Amino acid sequence: MDWRTVVTRLFGACHAIAADGEFLGGMAVFEGTALAVVGTTNHAAVGVDLALRQARAVLATIAEHPGRPLLLLVDTQGQALRRRDELLGIHRAMAHLGCCLDLARRRGHPVVGLVYDQALSGGFITSGLMADVCHALPEAEIRVMRVPARVTKLPEDLLESLSRTNPVFAPGVANYVAMGGVRSLWGDDLAAGLRAALADRDTADRRAEEGARRGGRRAAADVIRRVLEA
Amino acid sequence: MHSFAEMSARERLAALVDAGSFHEWLPPSERVTSPHLAQLGVPAAFDDGVAIGRATLAGRAVFVAAQEGGFMGGGVGEVHGAKLVGLLRRALRDRPDAVLVLAESGGVRLHEANAGLIAVSEVMRALLDVRAAGIATVMLIGGANGCFGGMGIVARCADTVVMSDIARHAMSGPEVIESAHGAGEFDSRDRALVWRTTGGKHRWLCGDCDVLVDDDAAAFRDAAIAALDAQRPLTLEALQQESALLQARADLDDDNADAFVLWSRLGVPDARAVPDLDADALRPLRPAAVAALARGGA
Numbered sequence: 001m002d003w004r005t006v007v008t009r010l011f012g013a014c015h016a017i018a019a020d021g022e023f024l025g026g027m028a029v030f031e032g033t034a035l036a037v038v039g040t041t042n043h044a045a046v047g048v049d050l051a052l053r054q055a056r057a058v059l060a061t062i063a064e065h066p067g068r069p070l071l072l073l074v075d076t077q078g079q080a081l082r083r084r085d086e087l088l089g090i091h092r093a094m095a096h097l098g099c100c101l102d103l104a105r106r107r108g109h110p111v112v113g114l115v116y117d118q119a120l121s122g123g124f125i126t127s128g129l130m131a132d133v134c135h136a137l138p139e140a141e142i143r144v145m146r147v148p149a150r151v152t153k154l155p156e157d158l159l160e161s162l163s164r165t166n167p168v169f170a171p172g173v174a175n176y177v178a179m180g181g182v183r184s185l186w187g188d189d190l191a192a193g194l195r196a197a198l199a200d201r202d203t204a205d206r207r208a209e210e211g212a213r214r215g216g217r218r219a220a221a222d223v224i225r226r227v228l229e230a
Numbered sequence: 231m232h233s234f235a236e237m238s239a240r241e242r243l244a245a246l247v248d249a250g251s252f253h254e255w256l257p258p259s260e261r262v263t264s265p266h267l268a269q270l271g272v273p274a275a276f277d278d279g280v281a282i283g284r285a286t287l288a289g290r291a292v293f294v295a296a297q298e299g300g301f302m303g304g305g306v307g308e309v310h311g312a313k314l315v316g317l318l319r320r321a322l323r324d325r326p327d328a329v330l331v332l333a334e335s336g337g338v339r340l341h342e343a344n345a346g347l348i349a350v351s352e353v354m355r356a357l358l359d360v361r362a363a364g365i366a367t368v369m370l371i372g373g374a375n376g377c378f379g380g381m382g383i384v385a386r387c388a389d390t391v392v393m394s395d396i397a398r399h400a401m402s403g404p405e406v407i408e409s410a411h412g413a414g415e416f417d418s419r420d421r422a423l424v425w426r427t428t429g430g431k432h433r434w435l436c437g438d439c440d441v442l443v444d445d446d447a448a449a450f451r452d453a454a455i456a457a458l459d460a461q462r463p464l465t466l467e468a469l470q471q472e473s474a475l476l477q478a479r480a481d482l483d484d485d486n487a488d489a490f491v492l493w494s495r496l497g498v499p500d501a502r503a504v505p506d507l508d509a510d511a512l513r514p515l516r517p518a519a520v521a522a523l524a525r526g527g528a
Contacts, residue, residue: 019461031288036306039398048480049258055473062466081402081410087427087489088480089438091401095386096472099464102358104247107466111491120399121338121347125380129351144343163338166264205355207348208312217345220312220352226325227316228283230255 039073047080076123143171178216299375305339311349337379350380437523
């Protein structure tokens with residue numbers, strides 16, 4: 001879904017969200033509450049500059065509007081695959097963005113993630129997956145970046161067939177719900193989804209237990225428990 | 231000198247902590263293996279490629295993890311990631327003086343792609359919980375496979391990153407970048423180019439690694455001991471400063487410059503000589519402009 005459609009359906013005219021290149025940012029008013037919106041669009045490849053741009057928006061929200069909820073709008077093809085980004089420490093810029101979102105949570109900002117189009121790999125780890133809870137639209141695509149076979153050394157046809165049967169291998173938002181990585185899919189009433197997300201003030205990371213409960217990721221929660229009891 | 235890069239994960243662990251002090255949780259005898267690899271016809275490992283447990287370091291209580299690059303490149307699968315999360319949550323409960331991770335990983339294990347991606351994210355949040363609790367978090371990067379992908383991000387979320395001069399810390403591997411945009415973008419066979427773009431010397435000069443050591447087990451141990459009391463709280467002020475410094479550094483390269491050019495612009499004297507210098511000779515050359523990005527440099 002186009003980001004303009006998403007924000008119009010959530011906020012009507014009550015927003016000042018704008019795209020600057022692939023960066024999305026601005027504020028909105030949702031049922032009387034001011035929100036900060038930070039995200040990316042156009043299947044952004046997230047490099048150093050775009051990660052830092054998002055981080056600045058998060059830090060400005062913490063500094064200027066203590067406690068204001070953050071809505072992360074996610075549309076990314078993953079990390080930028082460029083030599084310059086590696087040279088400039090893209091891993092650090094992305095870690096910095098993740099740390100800024102983590103700080104927002106610790107200082108009492110509700111942080112809600114919404115995958116409205118596409119979410120892959122590094123671009124997702126430091127955005128929607130760093131929210132208190134991440135949600136998605138049903139038509140969103142979530143997966144890991146494809147890597148050439150000469151790197152993985154896995155036969156493509158085997159992966160293709162496993163993709164049809166096992167949520168761990170298959171792209172698709174429903175599998176991320178089953179594995180606990182995405183809490184819910186928002187239906188036609190997007191406002192209802194956001195209202196419920198903002199009302200949930202539990203900030204503990206419950207993805208492993210959700211994955212076990214939903215049956216898509218059965219081992220993780222058990223292994224974590226065993227380490228705690230060992 | 232005992233080359234850290236040439237050791238297995240368990241050998242590195244044994245050399246790092248006090249002799250005989252490592253007590254492992256979910257050891258290989260318990261056979262906690264990946265539930266996904268058999269379907270791919272890939273052999274499992276009885277520790278899923280990571281050893282975790284408690285130990286002492288210079289007599290102090292620490293929790294430790296070591297990723298084995300020889301098993302699936304140290305890739306984080308569902309069980310591997312859950313062992314790290316369990317270790318970190320246990321640290322939050324039991325409060326050791328530090329959590330040390332011998333990081334050697336290609337990132338998300340692509341054989342368990344979706345579960346691995348979520349697992350890396352869980353590790354990241356759990357690590358930041360431990361760091362926020364004031365327990366020192368230390369990443370030691372010295373394996374031959376480097377530290378990449380999601381683990382590259384996770385590693386930079388720690389208080390301290392220790393690297394050897396021959397280690398690599400980055401996001402995407404050079405083969406992946408070359409596949410996406412061609413050898414003209416990043417020639418993965420040009421080893422000198424790869425190391426000056428992602429290696430320990432470069433990360434030191436840019437302020438992205440906090441401690442640069444030789445490829446030597448004793449040097450890593452000394453660095454780990456020094457890091458036990460080196461917490462760096464993530465405050466708004468600290469992150470605002472980091473944000474400004476990272477942007478200023480990125481702005482120095484608006485023309486796709488080579489590492490040599492970036493080092494010169496940062497103020498490194500005789501940048502062309504850097505690849506031939508050892509860690510001792512290189513350490514004093516880190517420019518003031520980026521020193522505040524690293525621990526002890528502010």
